[in-house]
């Protein structure tokens with residue numbers, strides 16, 4: 094009996110701590126239709142700010158509350174800055190770009206936190222009054238836990254009353270429901286939106302301060318909370334306070350049951366519960382209108398005109414690049430060759446991401462899960478079952494990636510909303526990370542090391558053990574896959590994807606199975622990503638949990654955006670350019686997140702067409718300046734962009 | 739009070755309005771008539787900077803509005819009642835009117851309850867939520883709501899659409915009366931010629947984005963072919 098009570102109590106406490114983070118997340122989604130991927134990072138900043146105010150010693154209750162409020166206010170100011178610099182510029186673009194921007198913002202924040210507060214774990218005691226147990230009937234519980242539960246309830250009640258009873262809340266709701274009309278009625282819409290962003294960020298900072306003594310403080314703090322807050326909000330129905338509240342409590346219960354029933358695998362039940370829940374009730378507990386309508390997705394994309402430079406020029410250029418790459422094992426040193434090979438793999442990986450984004454109009458934020466799937470599969474097979482032919486392993490990896498993509502896609506895409514896919518892919522990569530860290534076969538936290546390189550047994554044996562041989566193998570395989578994809582994307586299949594991307598409703602009206610096409614694209618994308626991973630394992634000869642980290646999932650997004658998502662070749666170009674940037678900044682150790690995040694943010698805000706987009710505009714300007722109004726028909730299609738209208 | 743010169747308006751790359759010239763003096767009431775798709779709604783939205791991309795000069799009280807956002811225009815005294823009404827479903831009738839007070843920005847305006855008295859059909863619905871009104875009731879509420887901002891120039895986009903003839907007559911009297919009392923100007927886009935005539939003193943005809951006629955109602959009546967050419971379907 095006592096045990097059940099205790100479990101229930103813990104469930105409530107965990108649920109309330111999730112809700113404290115989810116509250117701001119759901120508020121900003123409800124009003125701005127913006128899924129803020131950086132909410133967890135700002136929550137973490139709140140915790141660090143409170144830590145800076147409090148120090149590590151014990152403090153009085155009042156001072157603790159003040160510190161939490163102070164953290165909230167400072168984060169609210171950061172919210173205002175974020176709104177001015179980033180969010181206001183993205184009010185009218187495709188929501189995927191907003192997702193990418195806030196994702197980049199999260200990386201910038203994580204990088205900044207490491208820079209300012211370091212990477213060590215610190216722990217902070219609750220204020221003295223809360224730092225002792227209290228007897229509830231026959232149960233001993235910590236006062237701090239009681240405080241968290243109370244804080245969650247108070248925040249919930251205040252938000253409910255403010256939004257539904259107070260005039261201010263009704264104004265906010267009016268803004269959320271129809272900001273166009275609100276403007277016509279003379280309401281200062283930009284101010285209202287900025288205020289709601291600030292309130293949401295305030296809640297994140299406040300939660301950071303309040304939950305600071307709950308666990309040790311480290312730059313990873315934001316990740317897990319963000320994910321659970323996402324889950325709570327999805328279970329509850331996006332943009333709905335009550336939903337987030339109930340969803341958080343449910344998650345607390347599930348997690349508590351997990352501890353009681355499956356103590357060996359902490360944290361796994363939540364993922365299972367989310368998957369089951371989404372399968373049974375994809376709209377969430379309290380479906381809101383906000384998520385029903387799918388925003389038009391062609392605004393931010395910007396289609397590219399065909400390049401005016403003839404196809405022959407591009408073909409010669411492509412051959413030259415290929416010949417250069419092929420010659421590298423003959424003259425490049427081991428380090429450079431490794432970078433070149435990794436760039437090929439990253440290029441393929443980015444290409445797989447962009448099949449989903451550039452062609453199907455859906456963004457995955459956990460694409461590393463597929464890559465890691467392939468990498469771990471290939472690594473394990475090569476280590477434990479060397480007799481399996483490597484080409485079969487590659488095919489197996491592709492099939493496995495496609496199968497997992499099918500399951501995730503079937504769960505997420507039934508709702509016709511890319512936001513679900515974004516969250517579920519993040520969840521997938523986290524679930525993978527948790528699972529791998531429990532598996533002794535996959536090396537837990539240490540990863541798979543000393544992966545042998547394969548020997549191909551065609552009618553004749555090809556030994557790929559040497560770096561040069563494996564590099565050539567990489568080059569040929571990548572080129573073959575890219576060629577097949579190029580052919581697919583420029584044929585009927587690619588056109589079908591684009592038609593769904595541009596106007597899903599019209600495509601559905603014309604008899605296209607929109608959900609099916611999207612799931613198919615996701616499977617193709619996941620399969621190719623897994624093959625890229627499988628190619629990578631024997632090249633790097635080590636596969637670790639880094640492969641499923643956020644950073645790994647951002648890499649294809651960044652490479653594709655950098656090169657240009659509206660061009661077939663953009664992701665490959667972006668990967669090459671990023672390798673150069675990375676090589677140039679390799680001395681700035683520990684800044685990778687900051688650099689990656691900043692570049693990504695910069696691209697989204699300034700040049701959403703990426704390098705190809707910039708080049709194409711420059712080309713157009715150049716031709717215009719020369720007065721050459723050459724007939725468009727005379728210009729052969731630039732690779733990739735040609736299929737765009 | 740309102741002077742529009744050489745106004746072009748675009749949706750994306752498509753030009754919808756071409757070199758529109760239009761004006762309304764203080765307290766003057768004018769109608770804009772035209773077929774479906776002629777550009778009436780686009781014209782009103784252009785005046786509010788609420789949708790189409792606009793080039794040309796819009797002056798209000800002699801002041802160029804240029805890039806001013808729509809909420810600032812509303813605060814200057816321009817009030818648009820859009821054709822799709824846009825009543826807030828989470829607010830009651832009274833609250834829907836009250837929310838428009840922000841547009842008054844310090845000007846004297848009718849109290850929400852006064853407005854309910856004037857539009858007597860709304861009176862019994864005071865506590866009803868916007869989402870629970872019929873289309874016609876929403877239409878009335880949308881017009882009533884606009885007066886809560888104490889507007890100086892009202893922009894009405896087909897306010898009679900979907901209303902019963904009796905209600906239309908009542909509304910014509912009501913609008914004319916309030917506009918006279920409060921010295922409110924009016925730009926009325928309509929297809930209902932009877933209603934437009936009852937509310938205004940002169941008119942513009944708009945066809946495929948161009949003003950094709952401007953003058954008094956007498957002149958309009960004398961040229962019977964105008965109606966034939968620009969309004970008949």
Ligand SMILES: Nc1ncnc2c1ncn2[C@@H]1O[C@H](COP(=O)(O)OP(=O)(O)OP(=O)(O)O)[C@@H](O)[C@H]1O
Nearest residue numbers: 749750754772773774775776777778779780781821
């Ligand atoms: N959001 C939009 N995007 C693109 N084109 C538009 C948009 N809104 C209107 N149009 C086009 O602009 C033209 C004028 O439309 P507008 O709504 O101004 O007509 P209207 O005179 O108000 O017609 P109605 O009497 O049917 O309301 C039409 O050809 C319409 O197709």
Ligand SMILES: [Mg+2]
Nearest residue numbers: 778779780821
């Ligand atoms: Mg209209």
